[in-house]
Amino acid sequence: MKRFATIVALVALVLLAVFLLYPLALVLDASIRIDGTGAFTFGNYAAIVKSRYYLGSIGNSLLAAALATGLACAIGIPLAFCLARVDVPGRALLLTLASLPLVLPSFVSAYALVLLFGHAGVVTTALRGIGIPIGSIYGMPGIVIVFTLTLYPYVVMPVLAGFLAVDASMEEAARNLGGSQSYAVRTVLLPIVMPAILAGGLLVFVEALENFGVPAVLAEDRPFLAVDIFKLFAGESDANPAAAGALSVLLIACTALALLVQRHYLGKRRFSTSARSAPAKLSLTPGLRVAAAIMSWGIVIVSLLPFAAVLMVSVLRFRGPVLTWELGLDNYATLLSGSYRPLLNTLTLASVAAVATMLIGAPIGYVVARHRSRLSGLLDFIGMVPFAVSGTILAIGLIVAFNSGPLVLTGGWLILVIAYVVRKLPFAIRSSSAIVHQLDPSLEEASVNLGVSPSQTFATLTVPLMASGLVGGLVLVWITAASELSATVVLYSSRWATTTVVMYHAIEGTGAGLAAAAAAVLILVTAIPLLLINRRVNKQEATVI
């Protein structure tokens, strides 16, 4: 047993060291060297602190993330409460739909906002037509709205689990002792749910801070950290890798700090199993019930509306950048007339990455869950590092690391797959260790006891027992890899451009119709597999977050 765990841990640590820590170390290294000469300096950081532009960029990113976190909590907590305690009609469907925004590509949602409320947006022109001026959604407002609408499930999931974990008898005890219902909510419910709120909220904060696609679509000329890092590294005119490195290190520091706090709160309490009897649904007046239903469904529908809008717009004709109301598949024709290649690339790369991620992640998740040792603790920690590293930064690190030297990967497909695997690995590790936690360890012991070696037991007994859970993980990794933008846009070569890259360039340029078609394809690519294994995934997500 121990040898198997040690081998898995060592292999995993070597892989993570080469493809995660080494590239990150190079980014850090670049940030403390003078560009060109390579001499040691803190000048890059000093330059950032002195530059109003960079400070603005950091400030904007932090502000957007903080606002999104607040708003996500503001809609996520009441929604979680209604799902847990109010008899909302269509609760099961609502629950499924509420988790969708997490896996749908957020920059598609951002693009939908542009299509509807942008300079030439459908709603904007319509309103302007009847003489109502509309404020700009570019910059802070649009970005915060999109973050809120796509990230609020991170709050809903743990808080819902928290509300459900409050044992009915606890609340009854509080009320039995003479407290009113609101008193019981304040003294019993909130303290139990508070860590879940913090854990979920911090996850929103981290994701919003790292996100590249949404500000790339909506920022216009406002500086945002994730976009600036990309431009400083890959930009044609104003490239400055050293400054990109310094900004990256600052971004990682912020996200890492938030994640450490998040782990602290999550680690303190386990909500999943403590309740023996879930608390009863509240008896509300019909009026309140209707209000709760409208609010719950309203939040979920509004968050999914942008995706529906994109699907609709994709089958309308564009005349230049202007949308007409004529139906037609012209956009798709344009998308595919160039080449099938990007779509094919998306499907192939996502498939290879998903399989590889699960193949690497499942044994790690197993070892982390089953074998408590210093090595597995280290593995658990390093395996979570990718959470704190945005795709752009990881991609920059990979380019710097494998652009020359003994292992040259840039320009090929493998570097994209590596980036996806590393980025999605925490997810694979968490989902597999969650499954392993539910497996009785004596099953494996029985197998070993009967003469089957630990590694063979893992392959022939544990993996089949984990299978149904692993399929859910595989599909989720596939989906998120297929709609990955931030690392792809740094790493792709023309031969290996993906649908997300096509869409990104179409938005940057003038291919509004092309972008809508690409966005629609991305939605379908993510939604179809989800629908196929719907129930499994729901369970998975709840355990993973």
Next chain:
Amino acid sequence: MTTIRIEKLTRTFDAVRAVDDISLDIAHGELFTLLGPSGCGKTTLLRMIAGFVEVESGSISFGDRRIDNLPAHRRDTGMVFQNYAIFPNHTVAENVAYGLKARKVSAADIKSRVDKALERVRLAGYGPRSPHQLSGGQLQRVAIARALVIEPAVLLFDEPLSNLDAQLRTEMRIEIRQLQQALGLTAIYVTHDQEEALAISDRIAVLRHGKVEQVDTPERIYRMPQTAFVAEFLGSTNMVPGVAKAFDGRNTQVAAAGTEFTVRGEIAAPGAKVLLSLRPEALQLSDGTDGPRVQARLALREFLGPMQRLHATLPDGTRLRVSALGGAAFDALPGAPLVLAYDPAQIIAFPAP
């Protein structure tokens, strides 16, 4: 032939000495039980033998072959788990065949041996079933068949019956005992249920805080406990502290609980503090014949079906439990005086701690 020799075995978890310098010799074909309260290290010792817990120091040998450095899957032990650990994704027959497949037994042999093993545990015909179609007792039998069929050097049981209801538990323990004897396998059996241990064991080791308190046959463990702990752990005995008086050549008088007890033998120097163990069944309501006796008062009477338990108060207020057969018509009310008779040879004295 498998004898087991455990020498100076130790295992520490952080600050806890779960197994503390234990040495045991187990004969071939013996059913050897590890008995003790929760947390005394039974499971840890068993899992060290199976290879799931690493040995810190000391050694374990089967026959003259040292096995404590072998990996678990090469130790040739058959373990029956508390929660059955039946593979849910395999049928009953596949579960039983699992260890044979690992040993590369031919398919034809596997079939006949699996059938025979299932017959042995009275599950003939259940082979194609899926485990979730079986009851708890049946699952436990599958687990036993799966461990038996590989004809392991040693059978290991970790509280195999604790998840079953009381009646099934007594049935299954007889089955386990008969199978083990019929196959002549050496077995180590872990339980914290003293009745179960007394019923099926050849010998019992009573453990406490990771150390062996006493190793003996069930009768001797029960009748001649060597420590106060063993006496107390087996059959809720009455422990009464007292002070030894003079030895009269045959018995020692002990002043205790405001009265005096007669104990066989020279148990301690006069004036030494002692602990007396008085088994509830060693005390009887006196029928007026000769012999040592004590005066007490009835405090409470529990009717338990086949017998009654009387709670008697000694002169200084010490409570004693007394077992009286239920058949004997006894209808005294609380507060009534009782005269309790006993055999001095049945009282065991320990030096007071």
